[in-house]
Amino acid sequence: MISQQVIQDTAYDIMGRAAIDIPPDYRSGVEFMIEKEDGLSKFVLQTMMENWDAATEDRRPMCADSGLPRYYVKVGNEAQYEGGPIGIEHALREATARATHDIPLRPNRVHPLWRTDHNNNVGINAPEIDWSFEPDADWIDITTVHKGGLFGTDYRMLFPGDGIDGIKRFFLDTLLSYGKRGLACQPAIVGIGLGGSKDTTMVLGKQAACLRVVGDRNPDPKISELELELKELGNSIGMGAMGFSGKSMVSDCHIEVGYTHTGGMPMSVHMFCLSSRRATARLFADGRVEYRTDPQWFTPYMRRETTSWQN
Amino acid sequence: MAELSEGQKVVRLQVPVSHDDIKDLEIGTVVYLDGVIYTGREGVYKRVIEDGHEIPLDLPAVSNANFHCSPAAAIEPDGSYNVGGVTATASFRFAKWMQRWFELSGAKIIIGKGGMSSSDYRELFVPAGAIYLTTVGYGTGALLGRGIRKVRQVEWFEELGNAQAMWVFEVENFGPFIVDSDLDGNSLFEQQAEQVNKNIESLYQGLKKPALSRYGETDDRNDELI
Numbered sequence A: 001m002i003s004q005q006v007i008q009d010t011a012y013d014i015m016g017r018a019a020i021d022i023p024p025d026y027r028s029g030v031e032f033m034i035e036k037e038d039g040l041s042k043f044v045l046q047t048m049m050e051n052w053d054a055a056t057e058d059r060r061p062m063c064a065d066s067g068l069p070r071y072y073v074k075v076g077n078e079a080q081y082e083g084g085p086i087g088i089e090h091a092l093r094e095a096t097a098r099a100t101h102d103i104p105l106r107p108n109r110v111h112p113l114w115r116t117d118h119n120n121n122v123g124i125n126a127p128e129i130d131w132s133f134e135p136d137a138d139w140i141d142i143t144t145v146h147k148g149g150l151f152g153t154d155y156r157m158l159f160p161g162d163g164i165d166g167i168k169r170f171f172l173d174t175l176l177s178y179g180k181r182g183l184a185c186q187p188a189i190v191g192i193g194l195g196g197s198k199d200t201t202m203v204l205g206k207q208a209a210c211l212r213v214v215g216d217r218n219p220d221p222k223i224s225e226l227e228l229e230l231k232e233l234g235n236s237i238g239m240g241a242m243g244f245s246g247k248s249m250v251s252d253c254h255i256e257v258g259y260t261h262t263g264g265m266p267m268s269v270h271m272f273c274l275s276s277r278r279a280t281a282r283l284f285a286d287g288r289v290e291y292r293t294d295p296q297w298f299t300p301y302m303r304r305e306t307t308s309w310q311n
Numbered sequence B: 001m002a003e004l005s006e007g008q009k010v011v012r013l014q015v016p017v018s019h020d021d022i023k024d025l026e027i028g029t030v031v032y033l034d035g036v037i038y039t040g041r042e043g044v045y046k047r048v049i050e051d052g053h054e055i056p057l058d059l060p061a062v063s064n065a066n067f068h069c070s071p072a073a074a075i076e077p078d079g080s081y082n083v084g085g086v087t088a089t090a091s092f093r094f095a096k097w098m099q100r101w102f103e104l105s106g107a108k109i110i111i112g113k114g115g116m117s118s119s120d121y122r123e124l125f126v127p128a129g130a131i132y133l134t135t136v137g138y139g140t141g142a143l144l145g146r147g148i149r150k151v152r153q154v155e156w157f158e159e160l161g162n163a164q165a166m167w168v169f170e171v172e173n174f175g176p177f178i179v180d181s182d183l184d185g186n187s188l189f190e191q192q193a194e195q196v197n198k199n200i201e202s203l204y205q206g207l208k209k210p211a212l213s214r215y216g217e218t219d220d221r222n223d224e225l226i
């Protein structure tokens, strides 16, 4: 039985890890890019590395815009936990409020109309908690993502006839428009959602950006090829960090798909920024907790195609 | 400090700055600040300019550097402050208040993210004798947090909330920043965008347009969103 206390303490713990420590996959992606830059672009990326070091040494948030902290929970089908799903949601809201004060995070969450701020990143529909499930498992994975950025995300209804050209154009449109002046704080992990209902398109793209690590490839070889092609296309724009002339725009590109309306090909683009903040913990039935930075969100079960599931 | 390429200039300025301190600064120069700076964004601008409240600080005597940001900070039960970091927010949204703000505050340095348009520089900044410094990256919250020596005061915390309140910081070796706009209104971002724009046409070559257009859609990708 996984206890309420362990759930809350772990959720609190990963808040700090996400806000402070840059995930190693993203960091080495940028390290690799520095080699290809010079002048101001190089200075910017080197300063970012220093910033990550300062954050980890001082235990302070890497970016003071601590984004919109939220959770992704994957529950093993055999997992036993105290308090049920309501208990988990309560623990995550509690952890968000505590971590916001203690780290401290910026209490970014306000009412959209009245701008009221509870100063703890908790409110109506905040933090978001996304659920998924895993067969033959008795653990719970909790991931937190603090995605920043008022900029860098867009949605468009494309049609099957628009084809790969349409995808490439919309990809370029989004990168160019939000890359100028570095509004999206690139180099970014670019997530693309293709298909599904419109809301699914957005969710898949966001998850592709935030829940897959640099270097990870979609298991469909053709999609994986397209990921690499788009990454290269993005880096050939001639734009780097802060929109300065450079080559560092896309540290990786991830595509996730969902079956969609036969007449449409909706697409979304999301850019996970220089503060690609994510942290995951696995809570085992015996009370053990293991931490990591790869959420392993998109399991084969998540991407299943048919009515039943066989391992 | 990050390695600077040859010819890259670095300066350290004491705030409040004088006209002489900033008159020779060139775009692209790296800047570090010492002294006092304050945060002010839409919440503060609205309260002062639209609602007519007095600025609760003696500006520009205390400081003439306005940072467009909110800190990741908390006030402890004993009244002390815990400042984790500071990161700029995008400045272009504040253009409509800047003229009046320059008049009321005497600001000579605006610090933020992404700069403003060159017409804003010419029409608002040049007459006010002000320059624009952009943060680097932009997510250098931890490095900037290190440069904050002390929270001097926080104004309008109750009224505006943590993120929009006016925070006054004593800073030391606070940076790095890059000069985006000098006293003549030149813009580094626009200069760099021109470079980038040269390549755009070739990127789109051979890619056919989608069947359904969107209102206001343009083919001129030299345009900016701001």
Ligand code: SF4
Pocket: A063, A064, A065, A066, A067, A147, A148, A149, A150, A183, A184, A185, A273, A274, A275, B087, B088, B138, B139
């Ligand atoms: S986009 Fe990312 S790096 Fe940039 S300010 Fe926001 S959270 Fe920080």
